[in-house]
Amino acid sequence: MHQINMAIDKSSIKLYDCKDSKYIQIKQMSYIENGISKTWDIVSSHDSASILIHNIDNNSIIIVKQFRPAVFLRNNNGYMYELCAGLIDKENKTIDEIIKEEVLEECGYYAESVTKIAEFYSSVGTSGSKQSVFYTEVKNSQKIASGGGIDNECIEIIEIKVDEMQDFLKQDNITPSLGFSFMWFLSNKKAK
Structure with a gap:
């Protein structure tokens, strides 16, 4: 699998107000609910898609590991195991x-067909x-490319044997969509 040096120079970290972003917009919504005026802060962002990749030759699941700054601010680590994913931002x-396209860029595989299993x-x-x-x-x-992402992405490709999926779910640095997808696979696809 694609191994990369994953190290964050903690002395390089700076936190500042976001004045302009191509990924999010900060908004505030006011409304009346049951006769009460309310205000809610909203971070408007793109929708996304993720994918559970099953390598049937190896009987394994392909996922990725990458640094997530917002998680780092919470737990001083920030490296998350997740499904291959991307923003829905191409009209x-x-x-x-x-x-x-994300499967090829992040994991190096040509995905002939994809099936939607959930939307939430x-x-x-x-x-x-x-x-x-x-x-x-x-x-x-x-597998027609090395994967690892494009531009300056630092994505590590991880391969997990199907028989190890249940134990892998015990980790605390997985995303909800990864957890959901693993449970879906174990309930619907794993040979019984």
């Missing part, structure tokens, strides 16, 4: 095309963004 591409809202208290979760099966012959 000229379908969600299926976007997630297939995440961060409902702040952003309300929607995440679509997909599933795909790949073979070793479909």
Whole structure:
């Protein structure tokens, strides 16, 4: 799998107000509920898609590990295990095309077909963004690139044997969509 040096220079970290972002917008909404005036702060963000990748030749699941600054602020670590994922921010591409592109960029596999297994809202208290979760099966012959992300992304590719999935869920640095997808796979796809 794709191994990278994953080290954050903690002395380089600076925190400042976000004045302009291509990823989020900070808004405030006022409304009346049951006759009471209320105000709510919202972080408007793009919807996203993630995908559970099953390598059927190796009987393994392909996930990624990457640094998440917002998590780092909470626990001083920030490295998360997650599904391969991306923002739905390309107007000229379908969600299926976007997630297939992410599989190639992050994990190096050509995903011939993808199946949507769920769609839900995440961060409902702040952003309300929607995440679509997909599933795909790949073979070793479909590994056509090294993966690891594009531009300056630092993404480590992790391969987990299907028989080790249940134990892997005990970690505290996994995302909800990874946990959901692992449980979906164990309930619906794993040979019984």
